[in-house]
Amino acid sequence: MSKHTALKLYMRLIGEARLYWPHIGCIFLLGLVSAGLALLTPLPFKIAVDSLIGAHPLPGFLARIVPEGATRFDTTLLLVVAGLMVVIASLDQLQRLIIWVLSIYTGERLVLGFRARLFHHVQRLSLSYHDSRGTADSLYRIQSDAHAIQTISIFGVTPFISAGLTVLGMVYVTAQLDGQLALIALAVSPAIFLTTWVCMGRLRTGWEITKALESKALSVVHEALAGLRVVKAFGQEGREQKRFIGRSRESVRARVRLALAEGGFTALPGLATAIGTALVLFIGVRHVQAGLLTLGDLVLVMAYLAQLYVPLQEIGRSITTLQSSLASAERAFALLDEPADVAERPDARPISRAAGAIAFRNVSFAYDGRDPVLRDVSVEIPPGTRLGISGTTGVGKTTLASLLMRFYDPTEGQILLDGIDLRDYKLADLRNQFAIVLQEPVLFSTNMAENIAYARPEASEQEVVEAAKAANAHEFILALPDGYNTLVGERGIRLSGGERQRISLARAFLKKASILILDEPTSSVDIKTEAAIMEAMERLMHGRTTIMIAHRLSTLANCDALLEIKNDRLSRVTRSMKDDYLTFPDGNRGKRE
Secondary structure, three states: OOOOOHHHHHHHHHHHOHHHHHHHHHHHHHHHHHHHHHHHOOHHHHHHHHHHHOOOOOOHHHHHHOOHHHHHOHHHHHHHHHHHHHHHHHHHHHHHHHHHHHHHHHHHHHHHHHHHHHHHHHHHOOHHHHHHHOHHHHHHHHHOHHHHHHHHHHHHHHHHHHHHHHHHHHHHHHHHHOHHHHHHHHOOHHHHHHHHHHHHHHHHHHHHHHHHHHHHHHHHHHHHHHOHHHHHHOOOHHHHHHHHHHHHHHHHHHHHHHHHHHHHHHHHHHHHHHHHHHHHHHHHHHHHHOOOOOHHHHHHHHHHHHHHHHHHHHHHHHHHHHHHHHHHHHHHHHHHOOOOOOOOOOOOEOOOOOOOOEEEEEEEEOOOOOOOOEEEEEEEEOOOOEEEEEOOOOOOHHHHHHHHOOOOOOOEEEEEEOOEEHHHEOHHHHHOOEEEEOOOOOOOOOEHHHHHHHHOOOOOHHHHHHHHHHOOOHHHHHOOOOHHHOEOOHHHOOOOHHHHHHHHHHHHHHHOOOEEEEEOOOOOOOHHHHHHHHHHHHHHHOOOEEEEEOOOHHHHOOOOEEEEEEOOEEEEEEEOOOOOEEEOOOOOEEEOO
């Protein structure tokens, strides 16, 4: 909670907004115009009281503009004063419109840039971070917390400075008219700022807690919608609804407590300004009666006083309400400050195409300091080898493949590619050496062609079609209403499991990587579909170093070697599987089925 002071957060936000400093500068200058117009707004009232109702001469600037003869007629002079009021109001509204449009444009651009930076960073955080935090928290920070840069930079700091300058200008003018009244008017300021200072820290902490609770409520929605088929299948809609309401009620209660706190903190400044206004009116009337002040001057002072307390209260209210944005900025910067667990070395070397020689040397790995998933694994995989990995669920088969692609780094030991430690390669170049086909294929909400070309976006239409043919996907794609332009739906929901898997295979074909990882590619399809997928995989594996993970030994029948993992260790490597016998996990030998 609150690792940064408010000043540090403001400085970081200013740094994030550096590309838009000219725009913010224009908004600030227009804010100065606003302060000037605020000083002019009560002037027509003073002129009407002193020069129309009373006998005082017109102010110097107006006397030079208005013809001398016009001042003899009250109606003409009244029209001039009314016209002056309309001009000031028109300029004020025009200035407000320009500030509003410029503020929205600048603010939205700031938010877009900040969100893009957060999204870029989140994608580069290791899987360990996302495994421990979940995706909903990152989603909330990108979509909701990033908005703080607009609230603070555009609608917070600039109006705050503008209000401060307005206060100084009004105090100066009031002091010129009656110094005693100016001092009385300012006497309430310490109470306003003291109250604001006391509440700042409490409100910011409260908002941090509230936003964390809101993020948890969002995670319930995210999980329920992601697993909607399971929720419906088990009839648990009501349960998820209750879970969401329960989480949301916690954030509602937190928001209500914050509203009560803010209401209490604003009550005292409001009372202080009422007392200050009453004192100024009392003493001002005495000064008019004593001839120390004209009635018009008193009207002007009271008008300034009304406007003086508005920005004073606005400053206090802004500081109070900005605590929510500061809490959001704290959360957003905490995400940006999260180090990438898998970091690229400054002197990392490029790699264009690997030969495919892989070596695990005394590799151990544990998630977040827990018990090791893999312990002291060592194995050499020559280029072009088809290595099958078997073992029970949870023994670390997929973890081994994840380490190979540097989704994680080993806790101990090293992994070599072509004789060089994976950590010495540029991360993007390293991952470009792999094509991967998962047990649950990941498709995106776009058409068939774009999903296949995801591996290589610059691929031609002909290359996409050839990849689909190699994956035995071309025929079923042509049978769809729009062929390769058919939308697959969210996560490929409009396709069967086998169709999704063949699209995933086509993607791997198109990438033409030197190393292939097949993670349970046929475990969720029927026998007929498995045969079509296995035929396509046979073509895909040709000439590539292949890591195939499977439970069924029949799936690994065409591998050159079988690596068995048991109890977080490498139990056995059986070579020359292309004969009539396999070595099974229990040590027995039996004829391949």
